[in-house]
Amino acid sequence: EVQLQQSGTELGKPGTSVKLSCKVSGYNTRNTYMHWVNQRPGKGLEWIGRIDPANGNTIYSEKFKSKATLTADTSSNTAYMQLSQLTSDDTAIYFCATPDWFAYWGQGTLVTVSS
Amino acid sequence: DNQMTQSPASLSASLGETVTIECRASEDIYSNLAWFQQKPGKSPQLLIYDENSLADGVPSRFSGSGSGTHYSLKIKSLQSEDVASYFCQQYNNYPFTFGSGTKLEIK
Numbered sequence: 224e225v226q227l228q229q230s231g232t233e234l235g236k237p238g239t240s241v242k243l244s245c246k247v248s249g250y251n252t253r254n255t256y257m258h259w260v261n262q263r264p265g266k267g268l269e270w271i272g273r274i275d276p277a278n279g280n281t282i283y284s285e286k287f288k289s290k291a292t293l294t295a296d297t298s299s300n301t302a303y304m305q306l307s308q309l310t311s312d313d314t315a316i317y318f319c320a321t322p323d324w325f326a327y328w329g330q331g332t333l334v335t336v337s338s
Numbered sequence: 339d340n341q342m343t344q345s346p347a348s349l350s351a352s353l354g355e356t357v358t359i360e361c362r363a364s365e366d367i368y369s370n371l372a373w374f375q376q377k378p379g380k381s382p383q384l385l386i387y388d389e390n391s392l393a394d395g396v397p398s399r400f401s402g403s404g405s406g407t408h409y410s411l412k413i414k415s416l417q418s419e420d421v422a423s424y425f426c427q428q429y430n431n432y433p434f435t436f437g438s439g440t441k442l443e444i445k
Contacts, residue, residue: 267437324429325427325429326393326394330381
């Protein structure tokens with residue numbers, strides 16, 4: 224059974240960074256892309272970007288190019304997303320999902336930005 | 339970006355009814371379209387991929403159709419557990435984009 228287990232709730236101060244994780248079990252992360260999506264409170268879904276864990280290649284939404292950094296560690300089957308220069312606009316739930324048609328989702332990580 | 343215009347924003351229907359939700363892409367997405375169901379506090383769940391392929395474990399009451407830029411999700415014999423928000427998503431080209439969602443309620 225494929226499972227994506229995300230790290231816990233983050234409370235970040237404005238201007239700081241947070242790093243979220245998404246640990247995969249049930250398949251090898253080398254075999255497919257990992258995507259990240261956010262959902263602001265009461266809003267819809269927004270695609271942030273994706274990483275190819277096999278070679279580290281990334282593609283970002285233009286909106287998140289300066290905000291998000293995607294990495295992956297195939298030895299631990301884990302994908303990461305760092306969010307930098309946090310502002311209140313970054314308060315959202317962040318999901319990892321795979322493959323391209325998002326058959327599998329993590330449970331989400333709530334990031335709250337507050338001073 | 340390939341904009342996904344989803345309608346209606348909200349929908350109220352009776353148990354047993356059939357409902358249809360639509361998504362229109364601003365460019366051809368060649369059936370690279372998925373539909374998701376999301377209940378409050380939960381991750382989205384895949385219902386349909388590749389325009390009309392039913393995801394594992396999804397009841398056959400759900401079906402997808404369409405081509406080019408116009409796609410739809412049909413839910414037959416509406417049941418109480420179908421109360422949720424529904425989203426479409428195109429994965430034909432980057433950046434992947436989602437519809438704005440449809441909130442389905444029971445009358």
